[in-house]
Amino acid sequence: MAEDAPRRQPTLAEVAELAGVSRSAASRALNDAPHVSRAKREAVARAVRQLGYVPNPTARALATRQTGAAALVVSGEDPSIFADPFFAQVIVGASTALEEADLHLMLCLAASDRGRKRVEELFRSKGADGVMLMALREDDPLVGMAEEAEMPVVFGGRPVGPAPRWYVDVDNVGGAREATEYLVSRGRTRVAAICGRLDTEAGRARYRGYRDALLAAGLDPLPPQEGDFTEPSGAAAMAVLLAHHPDVDGVFAANDNMAAGALRTLRAAGRAVPADIAVVGFDDLTVAQVADPPLTTVHQPITALGREMARMLVTVINGHDPTPLILPTRLVTRSSA
Amino acid sequence: MAEDAPRRQPTLAEVAELAGVSRSAASRALNDAPHVSRAKREAVARAVRQLGYVPNPTARALATRQTGAAALVVSGEDPSIFADPFFAQVIVGASTALEEADLHLMLCLAASDRGRKRVEELFRSKGADGVMLMALREDDPLVGMAEEAEMPVVFGGRPVGPAPRWYVDVDNVGGAREATEYLVSRGRTRVAAICGRLDTEAGRARYRGYRDALLAAGLDPLPPQEGDFTEPSGAAAMAVLLAHHPDVDGVFAANDNMAAGALRTLRAAGRAVPADIAVVGFDDLTVAQVADPPLTTVHQPITALGREMARMLVTVINGHDPTPLILPTRLVTRSSA
DNA sequence: GCTTCCAATGGGAGCGCTCCCAAGATCAGG
DNA sequence: CCTGATCTTGGGAGCGCTCCCATTGGAAGC
Structure with missing residues (x-):
């Protein structure tokens, strides 16, 4: 028998079988949940190694109703607004904090009708576990989307108008x-x-x-x-x-x-x-x-802004209700004044 | 009866029922696939509107084995490398091109052991439909991961060593x-x-x-x-x-x-x-x-670099085999020389 | 020795969608 | 009017994982 090309990834069921345990037990072992004997835990670990098993994040997401990702959406009239190095620093901070919570970062530039439509879909379909929203303008359609969305949303910088429930801003x-x-x-x-x-x-x-x-x-x-x-x-x-x-x-x-x-x-x-x-x-x-x-x-502490936004989002995702945060600024004197 | 709080999202099955068609037909109508009568197509559209239905991307991903996302991975020793405005411009280009293909953009800064481990998991679990890889250094562990991964990978800038199969570079x-x-x-x-x-x-x-x-x-x-x-x-x-x-x-x-x-x-x-x-x-x-x-x-045409990387990745994802691309540079004379 | 309690266990039912396939409907040609 | 080809249609079986729940088997308590 020729080895059929890109052989399917092993599934948890196969791991369970090889380890001689049930799928449930294997699942518990994998997520180190309680109620698994030491012996089975080890058997599962061995099988995982032997098979080179990696859990399928999509299947897990479907079952747990959690995507494992947070989105950073940047508003604007055209994508070039994002070229401002400011955002790159925000991302460095956010990415680091998200990494700690084991969440992936999705980046959405809502800078065209198409882009905004995709963000709306993201909100409505719960395509992420939470969203960080930045660079909003007056009457920005994203504000409405965020309000309607039954999803954790943290603002980076306040939008024009009433302050949202969760935001991180700079003074x-x-x-x-x-x-x-x-x-x-x-x-x-x-x-x-x-x-x-x-x-x-x-x-x-x-x-x-x-x-x-x-x-x-x-x-x-x-x-x-x-x-x-x-x-x-x-x-x-x-x-x-x-x-x-x-x-x-x-x-x-x-x-x-x-x-x-x-x-x-x-x-x-x-x-x-x-x-x-x-x-x-x-x-x-x-x-x-x-x-x-x-x-x-x-x-202004831009990386911290990103980091705190992400942390606040994670807090909200975990069911808590953090208070808004305003980061301090300080004057740096050089030669122009 | 009190309205139970965040009422579950409607599912395709409910849409189908309301429209008086089968789930299969509803699915076909939704993805405008053939073999659906005009009447049913319209009935489904009506039901979708009435219910405010949005397809669940995770479920779709599980069934189709496509995540609907592409990842941009930036290597480096620490995350600050990403603060270079260069990457922001790449992202603008990539994001635009990905938007056209209706793919989401995941951003991974592989700038710590943790970060690299997550990228490896991404590769092994096929957590994205394809990957764009940038800022590789000599003997970068990411190169090995990319090779082993059974996943489309496009390089942005060639890595040190043998040229990969798909890349976009600048002259x-x-x-x-x-x-x-x-x-x-x-x-x-x-x-x-x-x-x-x-x-x-x-x-x-x-x-x-x-x-x-x-x-x-x-x-x-x-x-x-x-x-x-x-x-x-x-x-x-x-x-x-x-x-x-x-x-x-x-x-x-x-x-x-x-x-x-x-x-x-x-x-x-x-x-x-x-x-x-x-x-x-x-x-x-x-x-x-x-x-x-x-x-x-x-x-150097940085936005174009990002755009072409994304386009090339989409091409590969669609099963084709594009040829590498080298973008031209040109001298801009100002006053320093 | 016999309850009582609890950790350990595995079967089964989803999560919401796609897709194969068998069956029914439609229509043209002979 | 019948046969075969083509288009519709919907049921069912997954995709791979989690989690509820009923069951089992000791260990501990009396």
Whole structure:
């Protein structure tokens, strides 16, 4: 008899037979559940080794009604939003925490109609044990899906509107306030804000922090100069700012990408940083260190954000009800302010 | 009767009953397979809508022996390797292509023993329909796992050693050669290389390209000054270079991160770029545009790399045998050289 | 010596879907 | 009007695992 090509994987039943025990006993032994004698436990282990048995996760999932996976869904208008290194760091944290709970990570970029439809299906079909949701915008359809879904959902950063039950966020207001206060403390009196998308809670919160700080210092906040968190948008916003308020001497940018863009515009315009204009960013990504001059920026613990989101999700999946978490930020001073 | 809490999802059997057809017919209608009358097809559609039915992917997976997911596995010694924005772009491409094939994306960072063990289990248990493998190092245990796995595996970038059956790579040698030739064409005669990890094929290939170009121009290549693709390692390598070869007038760095690091060291050492030393990078990530001076660099189509990997994987999953693909690079000249 | 209790055990019934296959319905051709 | 070919149809048997539950057999208690 020729060996028929990719021979089927051994099943638990075969393991049981080889070990001379029942399927039930084999199953219990495998999941080291109680009520299995030491002898049978060993017999099963031997059979597993001999057969090279690996449990079939799909079958297990069907029987237990648990998929063994958690999804990270990132919203956005187009997939390029995900190119921001921010998400990569979130993933590093989330992946590590999920690994500890022995869950797989599914990544969904809900950045097209097709993508959103697939996420909806994921929710409705319970295709994962839980979901982490990020980068939501105002009136984001994902919020509705999450509400309807009978599935654990943890938000990364609050969505615009009422706070969800479970979320992990960063102290955006506090960070922005600290950055602006720093600018003021360095003697800047005409400080502007290049803010992120105002249809995101992060964008709004950071502008709020900026405004609060200025008001508290008895200075006049400028109206928000909106960017979209990308480098080019920061460069453009800075150009507008320069045109309308030639006398600005300080800029708080809602993230490092935009701050880097501002730096570029400033360089082109011949303004010295920080001598003429001081610039502060937000995020503390690699770009902040590489920029010239290196950016003074608000550090946020991005990997921790991912890690805590995942941990919180696992807690919820296990039937508990954790309280939301707000991670601290801190100002890192370099040379741009 | 109180409505019992999270009422079980409707099953296909219930849909069939409501529609007055058999489970088989309902199944066929759902997957629009042939042999279903128009009338029944519509009845099923109506029942589906009325019940809010969504098929259970796990059950389907068990029956069809297809998981409906593809995994992207990123190797590395620790998870931080993934923080490189390079991977984020790969994911954007892969995710888009996978979406078209209606496959989910599982992300596995094989950056710890635990992580590698989970990948091995994934392979052995056929926990995905196929795998994309990246960032392999010499003697990487993942290569062995991939070989033994009876599962479609597409490599992103070739591993060190014999070329695998299916891979998508970038023309590393050609790109490095072009970069170096450019340096030579600008009159540089003492050109050094800050190369990436030499236990990766990309690191080796780029050094080879550098060496080939110099040899062809009748100049002497310097021995490889090895970094690990990170910014600090580039800064450190540049410092060593400056100490041992104070007269270098050109540097080819194997990626933008290291080039940015080199720039930093050069700035600290008071060397003008490109006047005293010209610098060329590789990748063309955002950092290249933000660096000061903006980096002349070898652009590689990263999103396309991800997209083509995913497409190739889908092709293999569908039973075909595509040929490996090598994507072109091109030099983008900015101000650093 | 005889209950009492509990660990150990294995059979059976699913989990929700696909798919093979036998049987019935439909229709054209002779 | 009958025969054979083609399309529909639904029952049944899995896919591989978990888990409930009834049964067994000692060990411990009186």
